[in-house]
Amino acid sequence: MLSACTTVPQAPVAPVSAAPTIPPGMQFLYGSGEAAALDHQAYNVLVDAVRRRIASEKADPKAMSDRTSAVLQPGATLDQPATIPCGDRPRAVVFDVDETLLLNLGFEYDDARHPGRPYDAALWQQWEQAGVDRVEAVPGAIAAVNELRAMGVTVVFNTNRSAATASFTEQAIGHAGLGTAKHGETLWLKGDLGSGSGKDTRRQAIAARYCVVAMGGDQLGDFSDLFTGTPQQRRAVASSPPIHGMWGRFWFVMPNPVYGTALKGGIDDVFPADKRWTPTNSGEK
Amino acid sequence: MLSACTTVPQAPVAPVSAAPTIPPGMQFLYGSGEAAALDHQAYNVLVDAVRRRIASEKADPKAMSDRTSAVLQPGATLDQPATIPCGDRPRAVVFDVDETLLLNLGFEYDDARHPGRPYDAALWQQWEQAGVDRVEAVPGAIAAVNELRAMGVTVVFNTNRSAATASFTEQAIGHAGLGTAKHGETLWLKGDLGSGSGKDTRRQAIAARYCVVAMGGDQLGDFSDLFTGTPQQRRAVASSPPIHGMWGRFWFVMPNPVYGTALKGGIDDVFPADKRWTPTNSGEK
Numbered sequence: 001m002l003s004a005c006t007t008v009p010q011a012p013v014a015p016v017s018a019a020p021t022i023p024p025g026m027q028f029l030y031g032s033g034e035a036a037a038l039d040h041q042a043y044n045v046l047v048d049a050v051r052r053r054i055a056s057e058k059a060d061p062k063a064m065s066d067r068t069s070a071v072l073q074p075g076a077t078l079d080q081p082a083t084i085p086c087g088d089r090p091r092a093v094v095f096d097v098d099e100t101l102l103l104n105l106g107f108e109y110d111d112a113r114h115p116g117r118p119y120d121a122a123l124w125q126q127w128e129q130a131g132v133d134r135v136e137a138v139p140g141a142i143a144a145v146n147e148l149r150a151m152g153v154t155v156v157f158n159t160n161r162s163a164a165t166a167s168f169t170e171q172a173i174g175h176a177g178l179g180t181a182k183h184g185e186t187l188w189l190k191g192d193l194g195s196g197s198g199k200d201t202r203r204q205a206i207a208a209r210y211c212v213v214a215m216g217g218d219q220l221g222d223f224s225d226l227f228t229g230t231p232q233q234r235r236a237v238a239s240s241p242p243i244h245g246m247w248g249r250f251w252f253v254m255p256n257p258v259y260g261t262a263l264k265g266g267i268d269d270v271f272p273a274d275k276r277w278t279p280t281n282s283g284e285k
Numbered sequence: 286m287l288s289a290c291t292t293v294p295q296a297p298v299a300p301v302s303a304a305p306t307i308p309p310g311m312q313f314l315y316g317s318g319e320a321a322a323l324d325h326q327a328y329n330v331l332v333d334a335v336r337r338r339i340a341s342e343k344a345d346p347k348a349m350s351d352r353t354s355a356v357l358q359p360g361a362t363l364d365q366p367a368t369i370p371c372g373d374r375p376r377a378v379v380f381d382v383d384e385t386l387l388l389n390l391g392f393e394y395d396d397a398r399h400p401g402r403p404y405d406a407a408l409w410q411q412w413e414q415a416g417v418d419r420v421e422a423v424p425g426a427i428a429a430v431n432e433l434r435a436m437g438v439t440v441v442f443n444t445n446r447s448a449a450t451a452s453f454t455e456q457a458i459g460h461a462g463l464g465t466a467k468h469g470e471t472l473w474l475k476g477d478l479g480s481g482s483g484k485d486t487r488r489q490a491i492a493a494r495y496c497v498v499a500m501g502g503d504q505l506g507d508f509s510d511l512f513t514g515t516p517q518q519r520r521a522v523a524s525s526p527p528i529h530g531m532w533g534r535f536w537f538v539m540p541n542p543v544y545g546t547a548l549k550g551g552i553d554d555v556f557p558a559d560k561r562w563t564p565t566n567s568g569e570k
Binding site: 023028029031033034036040045048107135231245248263266270271272274 | 306307308309310311312313314315316317318319320321322323325326327329330333390391392393394395397398408411412415416419420421424425503504505512516519520521522523524529530532533534536537538540542543545546548549550551552555556557559560561562563564565
């Protein structure tokens with residue numbers, strides 16, 4: 001009977017879910033007050049930090065001459081995270097785009113309806129072009145970029161959206177209320193400078209033109225390409241003494257439990273052996 | 286054949302999963318560098334804000350005489366969020382405990398092994414007593430409470446752990462490296478002052494003894510009981526003008542996509558109707 005009833009499950013071509021529930025990460029990021037609070041928190045403290053820094057640099061010639069960028073130098077390490085000197089370059093803040101300034105509501109709505117579908121690069125490419133009016137600014141992002149610009153700070157976008165669809169990304173940013181992004185000036189994309197997904201080459205090119213007073217992102221790679229290894233190694237180095245002081249002061253993080261490098265690891269990776277617990281009367285040892 | 290093979294699924298008594306994957310929210314919160322960065326960010330900016338506030342109050346008698354608590358007054362609303370005047374009371378910071386200062390690794394490890402198991406209050410009670418050595422401090426939390434205490438600020442814990450298991454929670458906080466918590470003085474629990482899960486009564490009692498210069502939590506209810514309604518209503522009010530300026534300045538949020546009031550809502554609640562997208566060639570309308 002077992003063999004007669006055992007079948008190989010067939011993945012349907014278009015498995016549209018009618019289930020009322022969606023992944024908890026989407027409930028959190030796109031639907032909750034808690035995620036909105038985290039977003040506002042990050043944008044409030046970014047703008048406050050930049051405002052204080054400008055005041056300090058205007059009041060104190062030494063603060064001005066000693067200032068460095070939030071971008072790491074070529075050859076820096078996460079143990080010795082030396083930053084690029086600013087000289088007298090004008091100020092900028094460098095932001096990632098997706099799930100940092102923009103919520104990709106349309107794409108994720110479609111994704112929620114197809115549970116278990118793996119990431120599809122062609123589908124994402126289609127979205128970059130078709131989704132211009134189906135995105136929304138992250139809570140707090142519009143006010144933040146407006147306040148930065150009012151302080152004379154240039155807003156620069158550094159994203160792994162494709163250079164091939166640059167004009168659509170410019171439109172999406174504008175449509176969401178985040179202002180003007182111009183490819184090659186304030187918008188840097190995957191493919192620019194021959195870069196792949198790594199953003200350091202682009203960051204360094206931006207830091208050659210601007211004093212990057214802050215960076216914002218939802219992935220560790222939005223701050224440095226040096227965050228590599230297992231999730232546990234990345235978590236340890238993000239918490240290590242030279243780096244942990246960057247968060248909320250020069251590097252500003254937005255929450256994203258929906259996709260990206262944070263969502264890796266099995267139960268044995270995530271839970272340290274000495275912290276595991278099995279209740280009594282559970283029928284297990 | 287269909288009927289012969291159709292059975293009512295039986296929930297096993299102890300459904301231990303051998304699956305290598307765990308909920309993405311757990312990968313994010315307990316295993317990722319991104320969540321550690323968010324935690325450090327919140328703790329860095331909390332400590333920085335308190336340090337600046339103390340310096341300002343010491344330098345400026347008016348700042349001292351005008352100071353108010355981060356706790357809302359009785360009768361305040363989220364439209365008119367008046368805060369409690371401080372008088373000359375000593376400074377404190379009020380923290381939630383679970384997934385704010387402590388990661389409940391042991392409990393969540395067990396939860397990850399039982400997918401779909403609903404919340405079980407008796408199991409949580411067992412955990413409060415048995416899990417004293419299976420918790421870990423949130424990244425950045427130990428340094429933050431130490432720096433606050435070094436500045437003369439009292440660290441007060443306000444949690445919905447049960448008053449009946451107070452001594453175990455005191456031990457868990459101490460074991461994690463977060464210092465001394467004393468029930469009735471610096472530890473406030475569900476059941477204290479006849480309170481249920483609402484924390485306003487306890488917050489107001491704390492604010493009667495201290496000038497609460499900041500609050501930290503992972504749930505909107507850690508800041509005010511006034512956050513109610515649907516996820517969308519809560520999200521809107523967290524982003525509303527009188528409230529959005531609190532985040533990162535007086536109220537400090539830690540990420541938690543694993544449990545709590547953020548994880549609610551179906552696809553139609555979370556994704557606005559005008560932001561939905563269906564790819565071409567998807568076989569759907």
